[in-house]
Amino acid sequence: AVMFRNALIAFIGVLYPADGIPQLAWTATILAFYTVGQSATRPWRNGPLNAFDSSLCVCVAILCAFLLSVADPRGDADSRYERFYPFVTLFFAMACCIMLFVVVYCTLFFLGKVDNNNNSARRSTTVLMNAVNQIDGMLLSRAIS
Numbered sequence: 438a439v440m441f442r443n444a445l446i447a448f449i450g451v452l453y454p455a456d457g458i459p460q461l462a463w464t465a466t467i468l469a470f471y472t473v474g475q476s477a478t479r480p481w482r483n484g485p486l487n488a489f490d491s492s493l494c495v496c497v498a499i500l501c502a503f504l505l506s507v508a509d510p511r512g513d514a515d516s517r518y519e520r521f522y523p524f525v526t527l528f529f530a531m532a533c534c535i536m537l538f539v540v541v542y543c544t545l546f547f548l549g550k551v552d553n554n555n556n557s558a559r560r561s562t563t564v565l566m567n568a569v570n571q572i573d574g575m576l577l578s579r580a581i582s
Contacts, residue, residue, distance in 0.1 A: 439480050442471040458508060465501035468494045483546065489539045493532055500528035
């Protein structure tokens with residue numbers, strides 16, 4: 438899901454290289470749908486990382502939707518810069534704060550300071566080992582007969 442989202446975001450610049458309005462619209466749409474899908478699939482093994490990723494996607498989607506609603510494609514770049522600089526700076530600062538929290542959390546997780554809940558990893562390993570054992574049993578039964 439994450440790589441699919443990243444591929445779609447990368448293709449936006451290819452599809453609309455010089456038109457910012459469709460770029461904003463598609464970015465907001467893709468991130469909104471990704472966030473909804475992520476709430477169901479939870480692609481990261483750790484819960485707080487899913488929350489951080491969702492928060493970051495929502496922050497960028499809201500920024501794109503806001504800029505889309507107030508953007509004037511007829512205005513020149515200097516007037517748009519003056520009008521939107523505070524808003525873009527605010528959302529960029531929020532995204533940077535979320536990324537900083539992710540880095541701190543990952544560092545604490547790596548150092549063992551965060552509770553490590555390995556239930557999903559254990560279940561996945563158990564299912565994989567059961568499948569390998571069944572395949573091994575089937576191969577042995579065919580080799581004997």
